[in-house]
Amino acid sequence: MKDIAIVAYQQSDSVSDAGAVNEVELIMPVLARTFEQAGLNSAQDVDFVCSGSCDYLQGAAFAFVSGVDALGAVPPIKESHVEMDAAWALYESMLKIRMGHADSALIYGFGKSSPGDLPTVLSQQLDPYYLAPLWVDSISLAALQARLMLDKGLITERDMAEVVSRSRRNAMNNPHAQLSGDISVEDVLAEETFLSPLRKADCSPISDGASAMIIATVDQAKAWGLPYVVISGIDHCIETHNLGMRDLTDSVSTRMAANHAGMNAGKVDVAELYAPFSHQELILTRALGLDKETQVNPSGGVLAGNLMMASGLSRIGEVFNRIVKGEAQRGIAHATSGPCLQHNLVTVLEKGENA
Amino acid sequence: MSDEQDEITVINAPVYLKYNFTAGKAPARYLTQLKKGVLTGQRCPKCSAVYVPPRGSCASCGVATEEEVELSDKATVESFTIVSIPIPGNPIEPPFVVANLVLDGSNISLIHLLSECVNEDVHIGQRVQGVWNPESEWDYSMNNIRYFKPIDEPDVPVEKIGTLPVTGLEG
Ligand SMILES: [Zn+2]
Numbered sequence: 439m440k441d442i443a444i445v446a447y448q449q450s451d452s453v454s455d456a457g458a459v460n461e462v463e464l465i466m467p468v469l470a471r472t473f474e475q476a477g478l479n480s481a482q483d484v485d486f487v488c489s490g491s492c493d494y495l496q497g498a499a500f501a502f503v504s505g506v507d508a509l510g511a512v513p514p515i516k517e518s519h520v521e522m523d524a525a526w527a528l529y530e531s532m533l534k535i536r537m538g539h540a541d542s543a544l545i546y547g548f549g550k551s552s553p554g555d556l557p558t559v560l561s562q563q564l565d566p567y568y569l570a571p572l573w574v575d576s577i578s579l580a581a582l583q584a585r586l587m588l589d590k591g592l593i594t595e596r597d598m599a600e601v602v603s604r605s606r607r608n609a610m611n612n613p614h615a616q617l618s619g620d621i622s623v624e625d626v627l628a629e630e631t632f633l634s635p636l637r638k639a640d641c642s643p644i645s646d647g648a649s650a651m652i653i654a655t656v657d658q659a660k661a662w663g664l665p666y667v668v669i670s671g672i673d674h675c676i677e678t679h680n681l682g683m684r685d686l687t688d689s690v691s692t693r694m695a696a697n698h699a700g701m702n703a704g705k706v707d708v709a710e711l712y713a714p715f716s717h718q719e720l721i722l723t724r725a726l727g728l729d730k731e732t733q734v735n736p737s738g739g740v741l742a743g744n745l746m747m748a749s750g751l752s753r754i755g756e757v758f759n760r761i762v763k764g765e766a767q768r769g770i771a772h773a774t775s776g777p778c779l780q781h782n783l784v785t786v787l788e789k790g791e792n793a
Numbered sequence: 794m795s796d797e798q799d800e801i802t803v804i805n806a807p808v809y810l811k812y813n814f815t816a817g818k819a820p821a822r823y824l825t826q827l828k829k830g831v832l833t834g835q836r837c838p839k840c841s842a843v844y845v846p847p848r849g850s851c852a853s854c855g856v857a858t859e860e861e862v863e864l865s866d867k868a869t870v871e872s873f874t875i876v877s878i879p880i881p882g883n884p885i886e887p888p889f890v891v892a893n894l895v896l897d898g899s900n901i902s903l904i905h906l907l908s909e910c911v912n913e914d915v916h917i918g919q920r921v922q923g924v925w926n927p928e929s930e931w932d933y934s935m936n937n938i939r940y941f942k943p944i945d946e947p948d949v950p951v952e953k954i955g956t957l958p959v960t961g962l963e964g
Contacts, residue, residue, distance in 0.1 A: 462849050494810075508850055
């Protein structure tokens with residue numbers, strides 16, 4: 439089986455409102471920087487392209503198709519799309535390469551969440567049959583989950599505030615972060631609750647932006663002469679849509695995906711976890727059994743900026759950046775989708791030659 | 794009331810979501826000119842194709858379009874259809890003609906209505922011109938042009954459709 443590696447990753451700044459730009463205008467500068475990093479000219483230079491986005495964010499059917507305008511699709515390219523975070527576009531691209539249908543792929547994700555009421559939009563997006571008629575928004579569901587954790591004595595509000603404080607401080611070194619600053623646990627605890635027990639600081643912000651990545655077989659990466667990071671494992675698992683049948687204080691599907699992806703085959707220097715709410719970082723850290731050996735969310739994670747449909751890919755990109763910079767040898771990236779961490783993907787990344 | 798309840802097989806769950814839609818920087822420039830009664834496109838710096846309405850990129854080359862070019866309100870019929878079935882919510886009474894029109898100076902068609910014509914005589918290559926609403930009614934909308942109507946100019950050969958300069962066939 440061909441080993442697959444990441445050779446380039448870029449993301450836009452995470453901003454609360456991208457203003458007048460449309461999705462194409464949001465994507466194009468990020469793609470241009472990604473091609474430049476890989477020494478390529480355009481999507482014509484890779485074998486496959488896969489994007490992740492969500493038409494509900496734009497409020498228009500087939501809105502994702504217009505994203506293709508950013509690619510340069512003449513002569514025709516091989517292109518696909520997932521109505522999900524682009525971390526799953528990476529998964530599809532890896533299958534494409536593993537099947538021998540491509541040696542390289544461009545993956546991009548984009549989301550302009552500012553035009554709509556994101557928590558409500560998300561309540562309608564994934565499950566049109568069971569929960570959608572109740573209009574339970576994503577923050578309210580997360581608040582119920584946090585309440586369960588607190589009432590069972592599994593976490594304290596201080597634990598949650600510690601996650602927020604560390605995120606904001608780490609984000610001071612992340613040039614693309616939306617929220618960063620030297621904020622103490624006491625500062626967070628002094629904030630009034632927003633949707634009890636959640637404070638606004640416990641919730642990831644509404645963000646606009648995009649990210650992009652180029653992957654290739656290790657042979658292709660070597661031929662290009664690029665530093666690369668090997669994707670040694672990837673898997674995803676999903677739990678039932680019925681919240682009442684899930685243990686919301688654990689993330690069984692994350693643990694399963696991590697085991698299948700081979701996380702425990704070596705030391706984990708760094709972990710980027712897609713935790714849109716502070717208590718969810720605690721759930722994920724425990725579900726994965728991460729200890730002090732592992733640096734969690736050195737980028738600040740999504741509490742510092744949450745690009746819907748791109749943040750999962752960005753977690754993988756952040757670990758890629760750490761390994762390329764020599765700050766880590768091996769790391770894992772996690773992506774999530776659905777209410778209360780319903781659907782989870784784990785990627786294991788390892789230093790390749792030249793990286 | 795009976796104790797027996799019918800099995801529920803259907804529920805109504807209407808969805809209303811409100812959005813603050815933005816057209817994009819390139820379409821916003823286009824709409825701003827349109828409010829002044831001017832049709833504009835954007836030219837690709839790589840392949841020179843002129844897009845109208847511009848979306849901010851050349852879909853062929855995948856590069857940003859910046860240069861703004863003024864277009865004519867004269868156009869050529871690239872293709873068309875005669876609509877005979879009423880469309881719910883559409884106030885126009887069938888039969889009417891919807892056409893792909895290439896404005897002089899641009900390389901890609903836009904869709905608009907054809908009127909003041911004999912529907913059966915509409916044909917590919919036919920020359921048409923926009924019929925504008927009164928200036929007082931102009932808005933950020935393609936509805937500033939009520940429809941296009943045939944004009945007395947020679948047909949454009951099929952192979953030349955989409956290549957005319959802003960000055961038209963003779964120019
Ligand atoms: Zn072009």
